[in-house]
Amino acid sequence: MKAVFIVADGLAGRPTDVAGKTCLEAARTPNLDELARRGAIGLVDPIAPGIRPGSDTAHLSLLGYDPYQVYAGRGVFECLGIGMSVQPGDVCFRANFATVTPDEDGFIVKDRRAGRISFGQHELAEALNAISLKKSVGVEFDFRASTQHRGALLLRGEQLSRFVTDNDPHRSGKKAVAFRPIVGHDDEAACRTATALNELVTYSYEVLHDHPVNQQRDRAGEHPANYILARGASILPCLDPIETIYGVRGAVISGGALYRGIALACGMEPIDAPGATGGLDTDLRSKAKTALEALKTFDYVFIHVKGTDNAGHDKDAAGKTSFIQRIDAELIGPLMDGIDWNAAHLAFTGDHTTPIDYGDHTAEPVPVLFVGPNVRQDLTVAFGERDAGRGGLCRFSGQILPMLFNYNNWAPKFGS
Numbered sequence: 001m002k003a004v005f006i007v008a009d010g011l012a013g014r015p016t017d018v019a020g021k022t023c024l025e026a027a028r029t030p031n032l033d034e035l036a037r038r039g040a041i042g043l044v045d046p047i048a049p050g051i052r053p054g055s056d057t058a059h060l061s062l063l064g065y066d067p068y069q070v071y072a073g074r075g076v077f078e079c080l081g082i083g084m085s086v087q088p089g090d091v092c093f094r095a096n097f098a099t100v101t102p103d104e105d106g107f108i109v110k111d112r113r114a115g116r117i118s119f120g121q122h123e124l125a126e127a128l129n130a131i132s133l134k135k136s137v138g139v140e141f142d143f144r145a146s147t148q149h150r151g152a153l154l155l156r157g158e159q160l161s162r163f164v165t166d167n168d169p170h171r172s173g174k175k176a177v178a179f180r181p182i183v184g185h186d187d188e189a190a191c192r193t194a195t196a197l198n199e200l201v202t203y204s205y206e207v208l209h210d211h212p213v214n215q216q217r218d219r220a221g222e223h224p225a226n227y228i229l230a231r232g233a234s235i236l237p238c239l240d241p242i243e244t245i246y247g248v249r250g251a252v253i254s255g256g257a258l259y260r261g262i263a264l265a266c267g268m269e270p271i272d273a274p275g276a277t278g279g280l281d282t283d284l285r286s287k288a289k290t291a292l293e294a295l296k297t298f299d300y301v302f303i304h305v306k307g308t309d310n311a312g313h314d315k316d317a318a319g320k321t322s323f324i325q326r327i328d329a330e331l332i333g334p335l336m337d338g339i340d341w342n343a344a345h346l347a348f349t350g351d352h353t354t355p356i357d358y359g360d361h362t363a364e365p366v367p368v369l370f371v372g373p374n375v376r377q378d379l380t381v382a383f384g385e386r387d388a389g390r391g392g393l394c395r396f397s398g399q400i401l402p403m404l405f406n407y408n409n410w411a412p413k414f415g416s
């Protein structure tokens with residue numbers, strides 16, 4: 001048996017068009033409708049009813065973990081997702097280049113994204129990594145650039161703590177905030193971590209502001225990438241790998257570092273699909289082809305697509321609807337043709353609702369579908385939020401991967 005688990009990020013919505021349909025309901029999705037007809041659908045609360053999920057906590061819950069038990073911040077997933085090796089004790093952050101101007105006792109953030117820098121990031125990262133911290137003896141760090149202004153930062157050393165605040169003021173024109181121990185966790189390790197971070201970001205201006213990449217940006221009239229903002233302090237979560245729980249090996253196909261990182265933390269192996277990005281321009285046919293190829297060697301494949309959520313955050317109803325239509329035609333279609341339906345189960349869902357009017361995650365439940373030979377077919381013939389409310393699976397919380405694996409007879413028994 002094989003299994004395919006697909007998450008379309010921020011898939012679900014609220015009534016958006018004049019007829020009161022969500023983007024998913026308005027989209028033409030003949031393939032998903034056909035799978036709903038062959039299988040069973042329902043509504044899933046990604047974490048629990050009324051809880052607004054982050055993408056990271058929602059994914060942990062859908063993958064079968066209790067995020068309240070295991071979640072230890074987001075930065076570690078970003079580090080893992082861009083290929084950094086994270087060890088127990090390391091403290092990880094989401095980080096990005098920013099543009100600052102020095103002030104008498106700090107730095108004013110002019111642009112939190114450094115003009116969405118599109119060249120020279122790796123040279124700048126190299127310059128940063130050459131810094132050695134003088135006050136914070138024994139603390140090492142690694143900054144890795146990913147796409148545009150984004151990157152990840154890892155601190156390594158004895159006695160570090162994830163209980164430190166961010167330096168991101170979250171608004172342009174404001175002063176970069178000093179890292180501080182979080183109240184209630186302000187022990188020696190948190191103080192040492194905050195000191196190392198403050199030292200690092202101060203040096204970051206010294207080595208970056210006059211760097212040739214920034215001189216070039218300056219000549220081109222672009223904002224220099226002359227400072228580092230870091231947030232989402234976290235450590236390696238304590239997770240039982242999926243292979244240990246179920247005895248099966250899986251691969252992840254995702255253009256987004258966060259999702260690849262979560263899957264890696266759960267023990268999946270990353271596979272690159274050519275042309276796959278974390279946006280609306282991703283090559284969905286390439287993801288389908290890569291997944292079908294991966295199924296020859298892996299027991300299951302987890303495919304993540306991000307464009308649905310991006311369009312939701314951008315309040316772009318037409319963009320979300322048309323991306324859902326592309327998922328149906330370019331991802332689901334080729335998978336339907338390529339999967340051996342006598343020996344495979346597939347689950348399709350979202351990790352939360354991202355309504356167009358709100359532009360951020362909300363707590364409504366998300367439609368989910370399961371299809372394959374062991375699924376008890378329900379009476380629904382279309383896939384959407386309201387159809388899912390009438391589906392045979394009713395409404396439940398998280399646990400999509402365990403449910404999918406149960407259909408494959410891979411689930412361990414609880415009790416005797």
Ligand SMILES: [Zn+2]
Pocket residue numbers: 009010054055056309351352
């Ligand atoms: Zn999400």
